[in-house]
Amino acid sequence: MRKVKTVLLIGRACRFSPHSEAKDEAILREVGRQLSEKGWQTIIINEEEVWPTSLHIDLCLSMGRLPSTLHRLAQWQAEGMRVINNPQGVELCCHRLRLFNLLERQEVSVPPAKGDDGYWLKRGDGVAETCNDVVFAANEKEMLIQQQSMRQRGINKIYVCAHLKGDLLKFYGVEHAHFFSYFYPGDDGQWKFDDEKRNGVPQHYAFNIEQLKALAHRAAELTGIDVYGGDCIVDEKGQISLIDFNDWPSFSRCREEAAKAIAEMLDN
Secondary structure, three states, rough: OOOOOOOEEEEEOOHOOOOOOHHHHHHHHHHHHHHHHHHOOOEEOOOOOOOOOOOOOEEEEEEOHHHHHHHHHHHHHOOEEEEEOOOOHHHOOOHHHHHHHHHHHHHOOOOOOOOOOOOEEEEEHHHHOHHHEEEEEOOHHHHHHHHHHHHOOOOEEEOOOOOOOOOEEEEEOOOOOOOEEOOOOOHHHHOOOOOOHHHHHOOOOOOHHHHHHHHHHHHHHHHHHOOEEEEEEEEEOOOOOEEEEEEEEOOOOOOHHHHHHHHHHHHH
C-alpha cells in the first residue's frame, strides 16, 4: 500500500500579486486539489502566515517571494527536501537586473539597451508591485527624467531596455511535464498594469513555435525554475525577444491544464 505523502503549498504575499491575488491563489488550490485526488495530504498556507513546524513534510510547492520565505526554503532544501520552485531561482527572477544580465551573457535574445522607439525602465532589484515599478519613456531625455524619478522613490537599481515593436505574447510552461502554452493578451484584454497595450492590437506575425519553446526552456534552465511564465515580443520578421521571465505565474488562461501538469510532474 502506498504511503500517504504530505505536500505543503505556500501562497504568495499579496504585495507580489498586484491585481492577481485571486488568480494566484486559484492555481495553487487547483494544484492542491489535483494532488489530493492522487492521494497526497495537502496543506495550504500563505507565506505571511504561521508555518507548520511539527508536521513531517515530503514536498514543498511555493509561490513565495519574501526574503524570509526564500531563506527558510533554502534551509529545507539543504536538508534534503524537494522544493519547487527552487528558492535560489526565485530570488534571481525577483532581481530583474541580475536576471537580464545573466540572460544577455548567455546569449538569450533580449531587447537591446538602446533603440529608436522608446525605452522601458523596470525596477531592477525586485518584481513589479505597483504600476510605478515599470515605466515607459518616449525618448532618451524622458528616460533620464524617469530614472531620476525612480531613484527619488527609492529604486536605485533600474533595468533599462529599448521598446520593441511587434506582437506581445505571454507564455507558460512546466519543465519535465511537456506543458507549454502561449497567448496574446491583446486578444482577450487581460492586462495587469495596461503597459501591454503599448504594443497595440496583435498582428499575429508568423513565428517558429519551437524557437519560442527553446527560448523559454533556456531561461528556465538558467534560472533553475520548473514552473514559469514570461513575456516576449515577436516582430514582423518572426524574430522573438524575451522581455520578462517569472517564477510561477497565475496560469489564469490555462489554469486546469497547468495544474494537471504540475501535479503529474510531482506525483511521478
